[in-house]
Amino acid sequence: MNPGLLAATVLCALGFLGIPFLIAGAPVESTMGVVQKIFYFHVPCAWLLLLSTIYCAVGSVQYLFTGSERGDQRAVASAELAVLFGACTLVSGPLWGWVAWGYPWTWDARLTSSLLLWLMMVGYLLARRYGGPAARKLSAALALFAAADAPLVYVSVNVWRTIHPKTTVVPSLSPGMRGVFWTSLLLFTLLWIVLFTVRLRLERMRASMTQLELAYEDAHA
Amino acid sequence: MNERLTLACVGKTFGRHRALIDISLTFDPGEVAVVLGPNGAGKTTLLGVLSTLVAPSTGTLTFGAEALSRNSPLRAKIGWVGHEPGIYGDLTASENLETFAALYAVRANVAELLDRVGLSEVRREVPVRTFSRGMQQRLALARALLHGPQILLFDEPGSALDPAGVAWLTTQIARERAAGRLVIVVTHDLSAAATLASHLVILRRGRVVFDEHRERFDDVRALYEEKTGAVR
């Protein structure tokens, strides 16, 4: 394990030990009360779903057009993280909505886009696993379509009324909340980086294992 | 100009399977090169690389002085006949040929082509699905010849044919060779190989284990058994 990754992991672990206390200590929002605190978990997850999807599409483009194995490895690692953080987003959002709105789900633009984005990333993993001989290219093409599709989904749902809290929520936070929010966002992003690096290492190790096996077979052919 | 087809250090890996390893071969116009090898030796992959449909992982493929790849216009000089005929079952013989003529952007003389492969007597309006396997394979040859290719690739062309069909195909291959084309045949059929080959290549586990011209080999069967360790 390289020292950078080790440091990041330790920092991340310490951060996740500390952040619950920070969140608990943050000011309680006046209208929504204590439920609002799920926001410190929900928003970073949603942000990482978006980040992972974009990163997956970038890696897929690299793989499709230059045949870059590294691009493909990055794409699959990001797709898995997109599914993970997407699931966290889609669970924490309705939990909050249940209390704040009185119902868990609504066909609002941001909710629907997140759900569809998550479904597409699940599709990416399905395609990769069961797609037959062209599976890797199929999933890369899917990531491309998913990236192009996201804004279209957003616009089409947005034409219906949106009741999700606006993005302008963040600047309007009180200073105490803002500090906790940014810490949380940073911490989750750090977690993403750690998980991504570990997952990518695994993928690269698999690739080099294959190389070694082939070399061994050659030597003993 | 002598337009040779050259493979230089070609390798192809599918995931963890190495289908071709360091293949260097040269084929000349006017020869029939027969590629033999047990199942899984890489014969089909080799033909895929030669047809430009399979991009080699390493190494290069050149025709004459130019690189031959998926995007090269030289691809139009290749004709291919597989063990499956590669035609559309719901179209008639002439519709099949006309479609491929349009794709190759040539004005094909369909009647002459059908005559050439001995299909001039078939009913014009029947879809080729109703043809016998032998007739379909004749149409496949017409399809492969319609753009006047300089390289003709055969992938186990006789595997679904009766002995008469195989004999007919053998005559056709000899004839295309006489017309100055380079013919490469991948096959299992040792007796066909013995009749046809002016150049013999034997593959084993993705490597070339034998590569000689006619004057340097004699008993194909014995050679095959020796080189591949196969007992037939």
Added chain:
Amino acid sequence: MPPAMGTAGQSPPVPHASWLSQTIAIAMKDLRIEWRSREVVYTMGFLATLVVLVFSFAFVAGQDSSIGPGTVAGILWVAVLFSGTIALSRAFDRERESEAIRALLLSPVPRSAIYVGKLAATALVMFVVELIVAPLAGVFFSARMAAHPLWLALLLLLGTIGFCAVGVVFSAALLRSRSRDALLGALLFPIVVPVLMAGARGTSILLDPAADLDGAMFWTRFLLVVDVVFVAVGLWAFEPVATGE
């Protein structure tokens, strides 16, 4: 024995052979095959009608009350897109039977011509089915399908093009996969949600006598944008996906 063809065996090249003529050749070939067998029109048409019927049994059977234009529009689009996976799946089955795909990929035709040719033929066949299913849905649900017939046809055509633009790429990539039929729908539907939404919303406005047609105009334009985006990505992605490997 007939004489060998010419000295070099060369057929004369066609002057002005173009991307367009190759695209048309591919589309015409598919349409001709479909015309002979009528397989997709019959099977897809039957399934689409069945979906409409199943919905009508579930919602209105035995009742005299009719259902709203929004629901009818939704049912029509679901029926069309679900049954459309048959057309997409068959489009490349025909290439795989007897390995015609190898001969097609080996010919010096740009991949983009194959993509557009396949897209045009598949979308056209689907569109023909839609022209039969839409009036049927109108009859079953007493909906005003004939209120803006050309506009409705345009919506259906635009939606179908968007659907096929994605579907042709996936169908080509799944050519040699055993779980193709299961995967095609699973991968396709999350992506074509904008098509479904725009189509269903637009149709619902056209069916509603009280609605403002500006909304239908918005969704028509939106579908056009979706088509442009999907075809552009499709052209881009089809090239590396369609290999002979």
